[in-house]
Amino acid sequence: MLIRNEYKPYMAKKEEKKQIVVENNKRLGWLLLAISGAFAVLVGYSFVVQANHHDELSKFSDNRVVRSIREPALRGTITDRNGTILAVSRYLKVATFNPKAIYAPKRVGDPINWNVISNEQFEKMAELLKLPEQEIRQKLKDRSSQYVQFKTELSLEEADALKALKIPTLRFEERTERTYPTAHLFSHIVGFANSKGVGLEGLERVENERLKGEDGQQVVLRDRHQNIVELIDSPENTIAKSGETLVLSVDSNIQQLARTQLAETLKHFNAKAGGAVVLDAQTGEILAMSSLPDYDANFYQAYPEDSLRNFAVGVTMEPGSVMKPFVVAKALDDGKVGRNTWFKTTPYKVGNKTIRDTHKSDALTTEGILQKSSNVGTSYIAAMYPNEELHEHFSAIGFGKKTQSGVSGEQSLPIKPAERWTKLDRAVISYGYSISANLLQLAQAYTIFTTDGKLMPATIYKQKRHTEGTQILKPETARQMREMMISITQKGGTGQAGAVVGYDVAAKTGTARKVSDTGGYEGKYRASFVGFAPAKNPRLIVAITIDEPSGNGYYGGTVAGPAFSKIMGGSLKILGVKPTYLTAEQQINLPTSADINMKPEPIEEQ
Template sequence: MKKPAPVTLNHNPLLRRELPAWRARLVLVGLLAGSCALVARAAWLQGFNNEFLQAKGESRYARVIEVPATRGRITDRNGEVLAVSTPVRSIWAIPADARLSPADARALAALLEMDVAELNDRLVSARDFVYLRRQLAPEIAEKVAALKLPGIHQQQEYRRYYPGGETAAHILGFTGVEDRGQEGVELAYDRMLAGVPGSRRVIKDRRGQIVEDVESIRPPRDGDDLALSIDGRIQYLAYAALREAVRAHKAKAGAVVVLDARTGEVLALANAPTYNPNNRANLSGAQLRNRVITDTFEPGSTLKPFVAALAIDRGKFTADSPIDTEQGRLTIGRATIHDTSRHGMLTLAQVVQKSSNVGTVKVAMTFSPQEMWAFYDALGFGAPLGLGFPGEAAGRLRDPKTWRPIEQATMSYGHGLSVTLIQLARAYLVFARDGELLPVSLVRQAGPPKAGKQVISPQTARQMRAILEMAAAPGGTAPKAQIPGYRVAGKTGTAHKLEGGRYTDKYVSSFVGFAPVSAPRLIVAVMIDEPSAGQHYGGAVAAPVFARIAESALRALGVAPDAPLKPLQLARPAHAAGDTPAREAM
């Protein structure tokens, strides 16, 4: 059988069929229309609306970068710098571009003080941008730049520097790596200090390097400087004296605050333990605590002068009114209140001088709970001072409707309520300022002090200054508070610590005083937490700290002496007085 002849392509019968003419015309018209549309679109984009293409092109090489603002300085009242921002560099990388040889990786890791393995882990990240090291010293950053490594870049930042180190750490606080406030004044006034970053347009090459600075879009606005009320000289004196006292008495902690009695400004504020804000490695919570402002404690006998002031101001007692202290024992309900020594009959002035619990309670119980509460409230206890400081505590002052007689009695000598050290120091302004209570400030005041409120009469305040001068003299509880050439006044406090709802054999020793008595200039409040070197009374532990700080500070301020220079007499001789120096009752 014969095979059919093969059909070639050009003899395919399907090709002999004629197509309709309209189909060819339709394809032609479609092609012409598409071409016209493309030509029109190209003409529109390139001739009339070229912003779109320019924006797309610029997005490949133009960038808007942030220009950091310089954080404002913090100074003391005399213009001495306490905190300043210094320029540093941060090293960052584009992992996709960072192809480093082993030798380059080792050299870079050594400069950045990193482990080579850690560096390599960051450089293999899937992210487009990774920091390798923040806040690097400029001289180290220059060495990094000299390596000329692909994908490794730098940017300028600022790091906060504190010239005084740990001296004023709890006042100033510190900033984080972004130069934003984290603690202390740095946090409280962060908005004022931080400023506003600016921006500028630049051109970068494909390696991310800036090749042209095109324009400034918005200039940065640097942060404002902040002048604190702190006096750097007094701050160091307070810090050094407190540190030595905590060490000498083997105490858990301590705090001190110094106020200007004329204005209410804080001249010094120190805590122990403390920390160096320039090196915050291995910080503990105890180091960070600002005990002056955030910690509360039972003030003990430092509250007794206020009960005496209330009694004198209301006309119920005079400084010479006799009070029977009943040989140092007084029973209220099931509880018995004790004095450390038996005194018998004392005047009101001697009750404060000898720190008699029994005498103080007898005075306090002549008032209603509401009257006592109102006076404590007027002094600022139980409410924050409004300093704006992070973590400021209000203390504890319960509603008088809940007071039982024994609770009113113990509150008269500083148990059953809690205060902060700065609240206590501020309350003593009423004695130093003829009965006026001023607001306290951490910021330097340019004009006259803000108006205060009259809590007691000027006559009462003057009488209390004389009584408190007796308490800080031989025969009182704080002869170690005396200063050569100056008259001083103040009151000691010694309180058992409350832990788990029960009083323990741990103590808080305190002293609050002012000088010179003739024209008070400084108020110094000292608190020593858990002294354990054998002494725990405020007169032995806290009063000497007051004397050391106040003496140096008064001389630094040029305050004229108001007493003749003579040898200090810490106590009357036992053979002449027939007794031992007074100790405050607890």
């Protein structure tokens, strides 16, 4: 069959297209073959390099290492009620260098350049690091070392000054420093934390979790010399969070006053130790708590262990006659006695012991029992009650258990079970023997007199809202006790040395013999004074105990009374509490009505 000529060109083009496709496929095949060959060569080369240069590659991997560095958190600040800083942390920087890299030649074969750091730079470094210049030179020129750390802790300002010198390889490691600006003043309350930021004593230990904060972290790239090459943006990066700020109830001015007077008293009476507590009479807030001996919290390691003990809470003692108001108050509250009920107060025997008074009298009223501090009279009142009822009363006031004030190191001994009390136990407990308390427990217990009969819990923290106390006495009983206890600081009372000019003061003295290590009572004493003012509308409670006074007396009124007067009087002035009466001198100096054309206004009770 013949093919027409007009179809021949079409068939030729078709043959040409097939030939072009074949050629293209051949070229693609050769290209793929070439790529595969090149890949095989690269794979083979990588194995050769890995086998022949393993050490070099390992070193190179070590030259760039991703690490996380700790960003330390600042511990929370501790302040007094007015914002005065008692404990604070700040950042410090420690300088580190890589001596081997400082002087390394820029190119292989070049000599070591020992003039990288000038004499002037060395001189300024020595000044900032507070180290001998020769020591710095020696360490930085030791090319066998790749890491040198200078122990000097630099402030941020000092670190910036060192950085400005542009010393090669300089980097900083960050630390935190805890400081106590008031040194000795609040050491027993605040305590201290160690160099690792762990609280070891005081509130630093008790509130460690609240104070320590949360460390942050930063992901970085380090070179083989551990120098930070780059900060890496990573989801693992976290910002350090400072610890919580603690606001305490204490007042620095009152604390300083209390410590000063306590120190003078210990020196004057050559005493072993002592404590003073100042409470807000209405809220139970601790405005001051001083104990001696004490220590500087910034250098706590330099002091003996005994100095770390907070005498105001860490020592339990038989309180002596400062316990008497609690027995009298209960009898008044129950209607068993009145203010003017008479009691025979001549010595009498209970078993083999004779109960007697230091200030002898044949008979005293209930108020007289307090004013003259009669052991006989108080023991007669206690005999009106069964053991269980008195035990319950003392427990309700807070004896035999810790105050839960937040102050660390508190010690407390349980009250002897009522079923084990003998008649002698009941008698001596009424005037402060065979029962133990620490100084803060005593101060707290006196709140039942300063409020409308409520026990206000003592606290070391500034209160944001009023705390409801526990009702112990009827309001009218508390008011009557306040009036009766004023007589103790007036003429004829045992606490006249504790009087404060311009203010009515209600108080109670206490003198207790100390138990010896072998049992029985030795010829050593603790002298105490606890009271409040202004008596009819109390603002403050002050409690003082002096341990083992000697040479100049040992009675509570004589030893602790003058310190009480100065602490109470000074504290009332610091708080701006108005006097409750005018002295004779003040009355003489009052302006006349002619001077001001009007009658002088009476002094209002605060």
